[in-house]
Amino acid sequence: MFGRASLFLVLGFSMIFTVYTANILFTTTRTVDYYSQYYTQTKAAQVAETGANMACNAFFLTQSATTQWAAGYSNVAFDGGTINVGVTFPGGGIVMITSIGSYSTTADTIQIKLRPSNFAKFGNFYSNVGNVYFATGDTTDGPIHFNTTCNVTGNPVFLGKVTCLNGINAYGTSNPKFLGGFQSGVSISLNNTTTNLASATGPSSGGVTLGGSGSKPYINVDMTFNADGTVTYKSQSSATSSFGSSSWTTPVTTPLSTFAPNGVILVKQGNVTTRGTLNGRITLAAVANGAGSSFGNVYLDNNLVYNSDPRINASSTDMLGLVAENNIQLNYNNSFGDVNVMGSLLAQNGGLVIQNYGSYPTIHNFKLLGGLTANTLNATSDASITHGFRYNQKYDSRLYDTYPPYFPLTGTYEVISWLE
Amino acid sequence: MGFNTLLDILGAMFIGGILMLSLFQVNTSVIINNGYYTTDTALQEGMLNLVQLIQRDLRRMGYSQTPGFFTDAKSAITQADTSTFTMIGDVDNNGTIDTVTYSVGATNQMTSGSNPNDRFLYRKVNSGTPNVVFLGVTVFNFVYYDLNGAKLATPIPASETGGIKSIQVSIQAQSSTSYRDAYSKDSSYANVYWRQLRLSSKNLNNR
Numbered sequence: 001m002f003g004r005a006s007l008f009l010v011l012g013f014s015m016i017f018t019v020y021t022a023n024i025l026f027t028t029t030r031t032v033d034y035y036s037q038y039y040t041q042t043k044a045a046q047v048a049e050t051g052a053n054m055a056c057n058a059f060f061l062t063q064s065a066t067t068q069w070a071a072g073y074s075n076v077a078f079d080g081g082t083i084n085v086g087v088t089f090p091g092g093g094i095v096m097i098t099s100i101g102s103y104s105t106t107a108d109t110i111q112i113k114l115r116p117s118n119f120a121k122f123g124n125f126y127s128n129v130g131n132v133y134f135a136t137g138d139t140t141d142g143p144i145h146f147n148t149t150c151n152v153t154g155n156p157v158f159l160g161k162v163t164c165l166n167g168i169n170a171y172g173t174s175n176p177k178f179l180g181g182f183q184s185g186v187s188i189s190l191n192n193t194t195t196n197l198a199s200a201t202g203p204s205s206g207g208v209t210l211g212g213s214g215s216k217p218y219i220n221v222d223m224t225f226n227a228d229g230t231v232t233y234k235s236q237s238s239a240t241s242s243f244g245s246s247s248w249t250t251p252v253t254t255p256l257s258t259f260a261p262n263g264v265i266l267v268k269q270g271n272v273t274t275r276g277t278l279n280g281r282i283t284l285a286a287v288a289n290g291a292g293s294s295f296g297n298v299y300l301d302n303n304l305v306y307n308s309d310p311r312i313n314a315s316s317t318d319m320l321g322l323v324a325e326n327n328i329q330l331n332y333n334n335s336f337g338d339v340n341v342m343g344s345l346l347a348q349n350g351g352l353v354i355q356n357y358g359s360y361p362t363i364h365n366f367k368l369l370g371g372l373t374a375n376t377l378n379a380t381s382d383a384s385i386t387h388g389f390r391y392n393q394k395y396d397s398r399l400y401d402t403y404p405p406y407f408p409l410t411g412t413y414e415v416i417s418w419l420e
Numbered sequence: 421m422g423f424n425t426l427l428d429i430l431g432a433m434f435i436g437g438i439l440m441l442s443l444f445q446v447n448t449s450v451i452i453n454n455g456y457y458t459t460d461t462a463l464q465e466g467m468l469n470l471v472q473l474i475q476r477d478l479r480r481m482g483y484s485q486t487p488g489f490f491t492d493a494k495s496a497i498t499q500a501d502t503s504t505f506t507m508i509g510d511v512d513n514n515g516t517i518d519t520v521t522y523s524v525g526a527t528n529q530m531t532s533g534s535n536p537n538d539r540f541l542y543r544k545v546n547s548g549t550p551n552v553v554f555l556g557v558t559v560f561n562f563v564y565y566d567l568n569g570a571k572l573a574t575p576i577p578a579s580e581t582g583g584i585k586s587i588q589v590s591i592q593a594q595s596s597t598s599y600r601d602a603y604s605k606d607s608s609y610a611n612v613y614w615r616q617l618r619l620s621s622k623n624l625n626n627r
Contacts (some may be wrong), residue, residue: 004469006436020450027461034464041472115487161582179582181624182567282573401487416487418622419513 011313037106043081045420048101051076051083052110058413059087059114063413068095095413107194110420117414119193120344120403121322123160123395125373126351127190127344132377133171134158142371142395143180145188152176160395163188176293182279191409193348194325197266197285198404206262211269212237218295219270222248223284227307229279230255234414235270241294256280263405270295273331274322275302278342283321283404293349296325301333303340311369320370321404322346328374329353330366330389338365342396344373344404353377357388368393456599460610463556463593467612470554473543474589476615477520481507482623485515496624499582502574503560505587511545511621519546524560533596535609541591559592565618586618 051073052405064071073085081103088096095114100107101172119125123142129151134140136154138296145161149169150162161180165187168176201207212219216237223233233254236246260282267286271294274284288296306318320343322328327350345352356365363381366389381388447607482496490496490508499506499521506521525540541557542550562570567585595610 009443013447016447017450020454022456024450024457027457030461031457031464034461034468038468038471113487159582177580177583179580181582181585292627340564401489415622417483417485419483420622 010194040104040106043103044101047081048108048110051085051099055085064318113411113417118403119373119411120407123371126373126377129377188410200264201266207264208260209266221272223274225276225278227277271297273299279307283317285323287325293326298324298328301331306342326350327353332356340367342369344370346373351378354380360387365392370396452524458478459595463612480511481509481621482508500576556593558594561590564590590615
């Protein structure tokens with residue numbers, strides 16, 4: 001009896017152990033499967049990312065060339081996986097890079113969109129900052145770029161993304177706040193920024209070029225923007241850089257929509273002095289065209305604002321670009337209080353100049369809604385900040401994605417979306 | 421039957437009893453281990469799915485099909501605390517911007533089981549009801565780093581989330597029921613742990 005019971009007992013336990021052992025082995029196998037699955041997925045994602053980085057690098061190396069890199073990669077072996085990259089141009093200047101990384105039986109895809117970068121997106125851009133440091137109490141608004149180091153001391157606050165070429169140069173103890181992010185190693189040239197504008201004022205382009213002619217090749221333009229969407233302008237021309245008592249033409253008032261249908265007004269081999277209230281979208285540029293630094297300047301002698309302030313009316317379409325091959329200058333006027341300027345300002349070889357800032361009896365504010373792109377960062381007041389102007393800039397957030405017509409491109413591309 | 425036969429039977433029963441006890445103990449141990457490994461595997465499976473979800477979400481913060489929608493990093497992260505995180509991005513790539521919040525519930529919300537530390541992990545999309553995406557999370561922790569690799573103090577004010585350069589995510593999950601405490605002093609709950617050291621969305625660096 002005991003013998004038979006023992007046999008049943010052994011068989012019973014053997015069966016139980018067999019079932020449980022099989023289950024334990026199964027769960028162990030599944031555990032390895034999960035580990036393997038996670039590993040292959042991670043590897044595939046990393047291979048895809050590698051392909052995306054390689055493709056971006058290859059494209060960026062040729063981004064300024066006539067023929068940009070579009071070959072992609074086909075079945076490139078990498079780290080046990082395979083990279084396949086395709087480059088397409090869907091239009092609107094957009095470049096799309098699709099990287100597929102395969103590892104074992106798993107594949108992962110990364111899709112990147114790039115587009116030409118525009119100087120108007122910057123709240124502040126300086127090729128050279130010299131020994132100017134951003135210090136405690138300084139707050140910049142919008143994206144900011146330095147083609148040098150980012151000089152900081154104390155605790156300045158950068159509300160927008162900061163890019164620079166050579167990293168942070170901290171003087172003393174510094175804890176800058178980069179609230180929009182920070183990226184080093186970015187080089188953006190400010191040269192040849194008027195190329196875009198020249199093409200916008202060519203035959204049948206819809207833009208307008210104001211210039212001298214014949215024996216008087218140089219021009220001086222005076223332009224007032226009117227709130228009703230018109231512009232009033234007059235000009236004088238000269239054989240030299242001195243206009244002296246050259247006669248002015250009779251002022252002409254015309255709708256902006258017919259004067260410059262594509263929104264570009266180019267003053268060639270001359271200067272322009274402007275002010276007023278803009279109702280529309282205009283880029284006003286002055287180029288020296290090889291005539292030296294006496295030309296290619298934009299002068300401001302009063303407020304230049306939008307008819308519809310985008311801070312009050314979010315759907316405002318008024319937008320201004322001021323482009324100078326040399327300087328953008330606020331002319332001296334002892335009766336000035338605060339000065340308001342709205343627009344994207346670009347001074348290719350110079351900067352923002354406050355004429356005779358030390359001669360002002362007190363300190364005022366130069367209030368800029370938009371951005372300033374300049375070669376140099378200039379002083380706007382005396383060292384004691386008692387004469388001249390405080391530079392008070394607020395970013396126009398529309399400039400993240402909308403630009404004044406034909407505003408100069410940086411010549412580089414920027415990543416606008418990265419989908420993985 | 422003589423005395424010797426009785427002694428043999430008693431001896432056999434004694435030895436058989438010891439053998440039986442051993443078998444029962446082995447059986448119990450096998451059952452416990454089977455339960456432990458099954459739960460552990462289920463936890464790993466759940467963790468794998470959770471990790472894929474979190475990685476996908478976080479890598480898509482700041483992503484939009486519409487260029488210029490996101491202006492900088494701070495516009496993509498609206499809440500950054502130790503165990504609560506709210507991000508904005510088109511996480512399902514359908515052209516609609518989503519707001520996704522991860523958070524954990526209180527430890528007393530899970531009433532079944534003996535684990536005093538497990539809790540629900542919630543994922544809320546837009547204005548919908550928070551969905552439980554994992555049962556039995558015991559650690560759900562975010563650590564935020566700036567561009568210098570320095571830890572940022574939490575909670576990070578919404579106006580300063582743009583300073584986040586990378587995120588460390590740590591998740592630990594445990595079974596709700598103890599499996600080994602009757603036999604050993606080591607961890608009595610099935611346990612799985614995952615940590616992403618420096619997770620960063622490329623979209624935070626755009627433009």
